[in-house]
Amino acid sequence: MSSNISLKGRGVNRIITSKVMLSPLAGVTDNIFRRLVRKWAPNSLLFTEMINATSLKKGYGTQKINQIDLEEGPIGVQIFDNRPYAVSEAAKQAEDSGAFLIDINMGCPVKKIAKKGGGSALIKDRKLAIELVKNVVKAVRVPVTVKTRLGWDSKEENIEDFLFKLQDAGATMITLHGRTRKQGFSGKSDWEMIGRLKKLLEIPVIANGDIKNPDDALNCLKTTNADGVMIGRGILGSPWKIGEIDYFSYE
Ligand SMILES: Cc1cc2nc3c(=O)[nH]c(=O)nc-3n(C[C@H](O)[C@H](O)[C@H](O)COP(=O)(O)O)c2cc1C
Numbered sequence: 001m002s003s004n005i006s007l008k009g010r011g012v013n014r015i016i017t018s019k020v021m022l023s024p025l026a027g028v029t030d031n032i033f034r035r036l037v038r039k040w041a042p043n044s045l046l047f048t049e050m051i052n053a054t055s056l057k058k059g060y061g062t063q064k065i066n067q068i069d070l071e072e073g074p075i076g077v078q079i080f081d082n083r084p085y086a087v088s089e090a091a092k093q094a095e096d097s098g099a100f101l102i103d104i105n106m107g108c109p110v111k112k113i114a115k116k117g118g119g120s121a122l123i124k125d126r127k128l129a130i131e132l133v134k135n136v137v138k139a140v141r142v143p144v145t146v147k148t149r150l151g152w153d154s155k156e157e158n159i160e161d162f163l164f165k166l167q168d169a170g171a172t173m174i175t176l177h178g179r180t181r182k183q184g185f186s187g188k189s190d191w192e193m194i195g196r197l198k199k200l201l202e203i204p205v206i207a208n209g210d211i212k213n214p215d216d217a218l219n220c221l222k223t224t225n226a227d228g229v230m231i232g233r234g235i236l237g238s239p240w241k242i243g244e245i246d247y248f249s250y251e
């Protein structure tokens with residue numbers, strides 16, 4: 001089975017040649033940390049920390065995207081905000097800095113962010129979520145992706161409908177953290193549900209949550225049949241982890 005993940009952009013298509021990716025982690029995945037991770041994972045898609053679009057426009061946080069084009073390998077830039085114009089402007093800026101793709105954060109549970117309508121609040125405000133994706137797809141040539149959760153309060157919120165709408169709006173890959181917003185980091189990431197949703201979508205799906213070692217990654221890939229896995233907390237203090245999991249995730 002080919003492990004390549006092909007992503008269509010409006011002007012530029014991208015191919016990811018490793019199915020093991022580094023999560024965006026605020027306060028962690030800056031360029032220094034990414035350089036360490038890259039030593040062991042030459043082909044993996046790595047992400048910036050989430051970047052607030054409005055702040056970027058005002059000149060704050062530019063260090064998070066500066067000189068991405070000078071880094072080795074693919075770097076996705078993750079943006080969060082609830083203002084469509086700001087998000088597309090930030091996406092353009094990130095593209096000009098060398099973003100391999102633009103990811104929109106629709107999963108962050110932090111109150112400060114969700115209260116303003118960004119992050120996981122977009123699971124509830126589907127109209128705005130669609131508008132954000134459509135605007136960014138129009139604004140940039142590189143692929144546009146979304147990272148989200150399985151629901152706001154519960155898993156009975158017709159999340160399928162949300163994901164179909166994102167797909168129709170032009171999202172070219174979706175990462176699913178297998179928890180709801182309400183769960184935060186409690187309970188377990190529901191890989192079975194990620195698998196059910198993966199089956200319904202045409203675009204690639206990346207499974208996320210509770211993958212800490214190669215065995216977890218293989219089990220998760222088997223359970224979800226996802227196109228790839230994304231590792232967050234498992235990398236803390238172990239920057240070689242993505243490379244290690246990548247090595248063992250190919251049969
Ligand atoms: C310290 C920390 C920072 C995070 N920052 C972000 C972020 O900037 N953007 C995002 O989409 N998710 C963020 N997350 C969520 C992770 O990307 C990931 O979805 C979550 O931790 C589940 O995966 P894991 O079990 O592999 O950690 C963060 C999580 C942690 C623990």
